[in-house]
Amino acid sequence: MLRPVRADRRTTPSRSAAPLGTRLPLAAAAVVAVGLTAACGPSSQPVGSSKPTAARQSAQALPSTSESAGASPEASPSVSAPPSPSASASASATPSQGGTGSPAPARTSAKPTARSSAAPAPATVPGPGYDGSADAQKQIDAALRAAKADGRMVLLDFGANWCGNCKAADKVFAQPQTAAILGSSYHMVKVDIGGNSSANSALLRKYSPSGGTYKMPVLVVVSPSGTVRTDTHVTGNPSLTSEGLNAFLRQWAS
Secondary structure, X not given: OXXXXXXXXXXXXXXXXXXXXHHHHHHHHHHHHHHHHHHHOOOOXXXXXXXXXXXXXXXXXXXXXXXXXXXXXXXXXXXXXXXXXXXXXXXXXXXXXXXXXXXXXXXXXXXXXXXXXXXXXXXXXXXXXXXOOOOHHHHHHHHHHHHHHHOOEEEEEEEOOOOHHHHHHHHHHXXXXXXXXXXXXXXXXXXXXXXXXXXXXXXXXXXXXXXXXXXXXEEEEEOOOOOEEEEHHHHOOOXXXXXXXXXXXXXXXX
């Protein structure tokens, strides 16, 4: 009778074994749940509701991004709709007026040409003496054309290389101060009347028609239009010094 009793004790499962077996899976499930909660954080969704998918989350994020990009009025002239990439590029390239959102007036790249206030270059002052071989008529015509272009007067100097007064005047004309007055205010032409040139003698009678005996040098001031302003054969020569010739030149320069 003792052996069957022992056999029953060995085959009968223990009461504490069954609860232990069911208790282990529950403990493992609790550990997994705690780990998921720590990794993902507490859910703000109500119990039983499904979480939004990744596609819906990205779709909800796009409007907020575009709204934040177009919310600033300085980024685009219009706030009614977000600008396209090309419009954004042009808006960023065009300067805008602060606070108004309207584009500033376009600036032209071409700069206006600056007007030069410098005086025209001085006219050439002939050297001493008279050239009997020169074409005096052509020289006078060229001087009148230049006078019309720049408004200077034309000074005709009729003289001869053997004339002492003409040589004295040439020395004064070569002085720096007198030469500066001549270069800035006159186109000077020297005409030889000491030789046998009938053409030059005719020019003297044309610009000094009073005739008679001419006392050299004969200085005639002609306007750009060709009108004689003064003739020293009529009025008499000024003093052939720097003071006398400088005063004469300044008087008839304008």
